Amino acid sequence: MNVKKLFKGPFIWIIVVVVLIGAALATLTGGGQSKIDTSEALTLLKNDQVVSAKVFGSEGRVDMVLKNDYTTADGTKAGKDVQFYFGAYRAPTLVAAIDNAGLKSFDDQPASNNFWSSILSLLIPMVLIGLIFWFLFARMQGGGSKVMQFGKSKAKLITKDHPQVTFNDVAGADEAVEELHEIKEFLQDPGKFAAVGAKIPKGVLLYGPPGTGKTLLARAVAGESGVPFYSISGSDFVEMFVGVGASRVRDLFEQAKTNSPAIIFVDEIDAVGRHRGAGIGGGNDEREQTLNQLLVEMDGFDVKTNVILIAATNRPDVLDPALLRPGRFDRQISVDAPDRLGREQILKVHAKGKPMAPGVDLNAVAKKTPGYTGADLANVLNEAALLTARSNAQLIDDRALDESIDRVMAGPQKRTRVMKELERKITAYHEGGHALVAAAMHNTAPVTKITILPRGRALGYTMVVPEDDKYSVTRNELLDNMAYAMGGRVAEEIVFHDPSTGASNDIEKATGTARAMVTQYGMSERVGAVKLGTGGGEPFLGASAGHDRDYSESVAAIVDAEVRKLIDQAHDDAYAVLIENRDVLDRLALELLERETLNQAEIAAIFSDLRRPAQREVWLSKATRPVSDVPPVITDKERRDALAAGEPLPDSLSPQEQLAGAHLQGDVDAPGRSPGIDLGQGGGEQLPGRR
Numbered sequence: 001m002n003v004k005k006l007f008k009g010p011f012i013w014i015i016v017v018v019v020l021i022g023a024a025l026a027t028l029t030g031g032g033q034s035k036i037d038t039s040e041a042l043t044l045l046k047n048d049q050v051v052s053a054k055v056f057g058s059e060g061r062v063d064m065v066l067k068n069d070y071t072t073a074d075g076t077k078a079g080k081d082v083q084f085y086f087g088a089y090r091a092p093t094l095v096a097a098i099d100n101a102g103l104k105s106f107d108d109q110p111a112s113n114n115f116w117s118s119i120l121s122l123l124i125p126m127v128l129i130g131l132i133f134w135f136l137f138a139r140m141q142g143g144g145s146k147v148m149q150f151g152k153s154k155a156k157l158i159t160k161d162h163p164q165v166t167f168n169d170v171a172g173a174d175e176a177v178e179e180l181h182e183i184k185e186f187l188q189d190p191g192k193f194a195a196v197g198a199k200i201p202k203g204v205l206l207y208g209p210p211g212t213g214k215t216l217l218a219r220a221v222a223g224e225s226g227v228p229f230y231s232i233s234g235s236d237f238v239e240m241f242v243g244v245g246a247s248r249v250r251d252l253f254e255q256a257k258t259n260s261p262a263i264i265f266v267d268e269i270d271a272v273g274r275h276r277g278a279g280i281g282g283g284n285d286e287r288e289q290t291l292n293q294l295l296v297e298m299d300g301f302d303v304k305t306n307v308i309l310i311a312a313t314n315r316p317d318v319l320d321p322a323l324l325r326p327g328r329f330d331r332q333i334s335v336d337a338p339d340r341l342g343r344e345q346i347l348k349v350h351a352k353g354k355p356m357a358p359g360v361d362l363n364a365v366a367k368k369t370p371g372y373t374g375a376d377l378a379n380v381l382n383e384a385a386l387l388t389a390r391s392n393a394q395l396i397d398d399r400a401l402d403e404s405i406d407r408v409m410a411g412p413q414k415r416t417r418v419m420k421e422l423e424r425k426i427t428a429y430h431e432g433g434h435a436l437v438a439a440a441m442h443n444t445a446p447v448t449k450i451t452i453l454p455r456g457r458a459l460g461y462t463m464v465v466p467e468d469d470k471y472s473v474t475r476n477e478l479l480d481n482m483a484y485a486m487g488g489r490v491a492e493e494i495v496f497h498d499p500s501t502g503a504s505n506d507i508e509k510a511t512g513t514a515r516a517m518v519t520q521y522g523m524s525e526r527v528g529a530v531k532l533g534t535g536g537g538e539p540f541l542g543a544s545a546g547h548d549r550d551y552s553e554s555v556a557a558i559v560d561a562e563v564r565k566l567i568d569q570a571h572d573d574a575y576a577v578l579i580e581n582r583d584v585l586d587r588l589a590l591e592l593l594e595r596e597t598l599n600q601a602e603i604a605a606i607f608s609d610l611r612r613p614a615q616r617e618v619w620l621s622k623a624t625r626p627v628s629d630v631p632p633v634i635t636d637k638e639r640r641d642a643l644a645a646g647e648p649l650p651d652s653l654s655p656q657e658q659l660a661g662a663h664l665q666g667d668v669d670a671p672g673r674s675p676g677i678d679l680g681q682g683g684g685e686q687l688p689g690r691r
């Protein structure tokens with residue numbers, strides 16, 4: 001049990017109760033014994049173990065102990081220096097009598113003689129704490145849900161309600177809404193799906209920055225399908241009492257199942273769902289138990305359960321992979337900050353019931369608020385309404401809106417997210433450069449999405465998605481992808497003559513690819529098909545990490561030169577495309593600045609008159625030849641001429657022979673793979689989602 005936990009939840013109440021009871025007991029037992037300096041006025045009534053005394057005629061029981069081993073006999077008057085200690089019981093009349101007599105009393109504790117009563121005063125609170133723990137645990141094991149009525153109220157932990165919000169209340173998140181439609185249909189009529197044996201996702205993970213409407217979306221699913229909505233926050237699970245997290249999960253699912261169809265919503269799932277063993281100090285048993293219980297419950301779902309678990313997080317990266325496995329949160333929906341159109345729609349939703357001055361243009365507000373989330377925008381309108389009311393005006397006008405935009409922007413966490421105008425422009429050209437090169441090259445996957453909205457640490461991104469899963473990549477594909485990677489940087493050079501640091505990641509990737517082409521894939525002319533260096537199995541990313549050189553300085557120099565040549569080529573390829581299509585690039589950047597996100601169809605429209613470079617020439621592998629001994633390639637014509645002249649064939653291979661030779665030497669037992677390319681796992685992953 002950690003200290004933090006002690007001060008949260010019901011524990012604090014236990015402490016309060018114990019202290020109160022302790023205090024009450026202390027008063028009763030007369031815990032603060034006074035010792036009394038007696039005089040002749042006091043008469044002892046019993047010998048040795050004195051149990052009662054008489055002071056000026058007032059009699060009362062006193063647990064008296066005599067100092068200095070002074071023994072008295074029955075009825076003997078005590079000497080002046082005798083001190084008496086009141087023990088467990090203090091007779092009021094006696095005390096009053098002592099006071100009246102003007103006898104002195106001291107507040108210090110008796111040295112040793114009150115041993116038993118001091119033990120007792122320690123023991124009582126401890127026994128009480130023990131009792132309370134026992135009581136709580138007993139209740140917990142039984143009916144879990146009742147436990148939390150103690151201290152933190154149950155209502156705060158698990159809430160159940162029937163949300164009235166619908167998808168109409170969620171704006172600018174069309175993709176997410178679309179994905180959730182299926183869940184809604186299932187919850188509305190589970191029987192229909194069960195009848196055809198359809199497998200419905202058990203868990204849906206909504207991930208994205210705070211305030212983008214994840215909770216709202218989950219509630220809307222419940223509202224749309226008219227099912228109860230159970231919600232709890234992951235951090236509540238974790239803050240709870242030891243051993244409660246797991247039983248809480250059990251209880252939550254129990255409740256939902258008895259009221260199914262239902263939705264369980266777990267906000268901040270990362271609090272429980274963090275990678276196991278990744279906690280500070282080597283893991284948190286309590287959290288892990290809770291997570292395990294969650295997994296157990298999810299695995300226990302069957303076709304008839306009719307409960308959908310929706311979870312939200314803004315840290316999908318820290319989640320335990322076990323949570324994301326098929327059959328758990330296998331549906332993952334990204335909920336991003338809205339683009340300009342989305343912001344306008346959100347503003348419209350929240351402008352309902354707020355009278356706007358004529359001429360107020362929400363589109364203009366949307367334009368001024370790049371990077372604002374739904375929550376920010378709701379806040380902007382609310383602030384504007386507050387300002388308006390405060391100034392006794394009836395209609396919300398532009399001035400109020402502008403002021404509230406500034407206020408919300410100044411909110412602590414938001415300032416950094418709102419991009420400056422120049423930065424936006426650079427990002428638009430950078431992403432535009434990527435997209436344009438990708439579209440122009442012949443061996444790149446189609447561009448499906450471009451955005452200049454910040455996402456994670458990226459200022460924007462361009463997404464290309466290959467049509468099929470790819471297990472191998474050809475040399476031309478690698479070259480084109482390198483050109484695509486360089487496209488962002490080159491666009492910055494062309495347009496601003498002053499490249500930014502934003503391309504560092506692209507350069508790193510392109511360099512990694514080039515190095516891998518030279519040292520692993522056998523794709524450079526001067527080096528040939530030799531694996532150079534240890535480690536560096538990382539496909540595409542090259543041998544940068546853990547790469548130990550096992551070749552000579554002179555070969556290293558060749559490798560560096562070859563890598564540089566490939567990078568230069570990628571740069572030049574991108575440059576040629578962008579210069580050739582400068583007008584398209586400008587148009588694309590303008591559209592991006594205006595709309596922030598472009599989808600596949602919009603991109604295709606802009607690229608309709610793209611001028612594309614010629615196909616790459618056939619590259620001839622000198623695969624099997626040693627580095628120093630690469631014979632000149634002879635052309636078919638030279639070959640034919642030699643044959644016709646009856647000369648012996650030159651010591652070289654024809655292009656066809658070379659290709660055939662390379663093929664035979666290729667990775668024969670890995671069908672579908674290109675010869676000589678060892679891609680390792682995850683080979684296709686670099687293509688989509690590159691920034």
Ligand SMILES: Nc1ncnc2c1ncn2[C@@H]1O[C@H](COP(=O)(O)OP(=O)(O)OP(=O)(O)O)[C@@H](O)[C@H]1O
Pocket residue numbers: 169170171172173209210211212213214215216217267312313314346349373374375376378
């Ligand atoms: N897309 C949206 N459309 C309309 N309103 C929105 C939208 N996104 C957010 N809001 C407003 O912002 C409020 C907060 O959003 P919500 O709590 O759903 O965000 P969240 O993503 O769950 O955030 P967190 O990660 O902080 O929990 C909502 O109640 C709603 O008023």
Ligand SMILES: [Zn+2]
Pocket residue numbers: 430434488489502503506691
């Ligand atoms: Zn880039």
